[in-house]
Amino acid sequence: AKQKGQNHFQFYVASIDKEIRDRKLLEKDLSKALKNHELYLVYQPQVNLETGRIIGAEALIRWQHPERGLVPPDEFIPVAEANGSIVEIGQWVLEQACWQAARWASEGLALRIAVNLSAVQLRQGTIVEDILSTLARHKIPAGRLELEVTETSFMTNLADAVDKLRALHRAGISIAVDDFGTGYSSLTYLKQMPVQHLKIDKQFIRDLLVNEEDTRIANTIIDLGRSLNLTVVAEGVETAEQEYYLKQRGCKLAQGYYFSKPLPAREFETFVQSFHQK
Ligand code: C2E
Ligand code: CA
Ligand code: CA
Numbered sequence: 023a024k025q026k027g028q029n030h031f032q033f034y035v036a037s038i039d040k041e042i043r044d045r046k047l048l049e050k051d052l053s054k055a056l057k058n059h060e061l062y063l064v065y066q067p068q069v070n071l072e073t074g075r076i077i078g079a080e081a082l083i084r085w086q087h088p089e090r091g092l093v094p095p096d097e098f099i100p101v102a103e104a105n106g107s108i109v110e111i112g113q114w115v116l117e118q119a120c121w122q123a124a125r126w127a128s129e130g131l132a133l134r135i136a137v138n139l140s141a142v143q144l145r146q147g148t149i150v151e152d153i154l155s156t157l158a159r160h161k162i163p164a165g166r167l168e169l170e171v172t173e174t175s176f177m178t179n180l181a182d183a184v185d186k187l188r189a190l191h192r193a194g195i196s197i198a199v200d201d202f203g204t205g206y207s208s209l210t211y212l213k214q215m216p217v218q219h220l221k222i223d224k225q226f227i228r229d230l231l232v233n234e235e236d237t238r239i240a241n242t243i244i245d246l247g248r249s250l251n252l253t254v255v256a257e258g259v260e261t262a263e264q265e266y267y268l269k270q271r272g273c274k275l276a277q278g279y280y281f282s283k284p285l286p287a288r289e290f291e292t293f294v295q296s297f298h299q300k
């Protein structure tokens with residue numbers, strides 16, 4: 023038994039060792055991804071449930087690695103946050119999203135673009151100026167940009183996060199709390215944060231109408247949004263039943279595979295046109 027335990031331990035150490043090596047390799051590849059043009063954005067439509075119109079899109083990053091294939095953001099974003107490269111990647115995302123929004127505007131497609139802002143980016147001293155100058159460079163009205171932040175953004179330095187988000191909001195940018203309901207002390211932060219939108223995390227939408235708890239949580243967030251005068255966005259909507267329920271329950275915006283997967287810019291444009299012709 024002892025022998026077996028020891029082997030098991032060695033196996034365990036070896037697997038941690040491999041994990042560290044894998045992570046180092048991923049980090050090394052990621053450091054080259056930007057200049058090798060391996061990163062690109064896809065856009066997922068956000069639909070107004072009352073009018074049935076697409077009002078905007080969330081920009082989501084993709085990494086097409088030459089050998090690894092498509093690396094999911096859930097794998098590389100945490101690595102980029104840990105080593106700080108998210109600052110550069112995040113700036114690129116913002117730049118790219120604004121460029122795209124300007125292009126769409128020039129083609130008569132006036133859509134709001136939602137960009138995910140990491141807590142690490144928000145901690146940067148120059149983030150407010152960086153965002154405002156990017157908007158100005160692309161001549162995008164601030165009202166066209168929405169920033170999605172998670173509750174972790176408020177946790178390290180609440181006063182600093184409040185100041186920065188206030189400044190961004192004063193300039194006309196809207197702020198959404200992403201993954202709402204999955205973090206800590208949501209209500210305390212909500213009171214202080216200059217936020218206008220709540221995004222119900224997709225984990226509560228997945229089993230909506232199947233799991234009673236999830237249905238109650240979604241209802242609670244919708245009611246909370248109404249009483250605090252915040253727009254509620256449901257993410258991860260996959261079925262007609264979910265869409266119908268959310269709509270009649272008073273949730274204003276939704277996104278999810280039921281409408282469309284996140285699409286490359288050109289496909290997104292075609293999708294919007296055909297969606298609005300229906
Ligand atoms: P998120 O911001 O919560 O984004 C929602 C995720 O749900 C996206 O995964 C989206 O593709 C996926 N999704 C959309 N509709 C459905 C649906 O109907 N069903 C299901 N099961 N999933 C759906 P994705 O694109 O893999 O992104 C994962 C996470 O990576 C994002 O979660 C966000 O936290 C992060 N991320 C993505 N792009 C960026 C970025 O540009 N910057 C930063 N900082 N983080 C990003
Ligand atoms: Ca998001
Ligand atoms: Ca989310």
Ligand code: CA
Nearest residue numbers: 172200201223
């Ligand atoms: Ca997330």
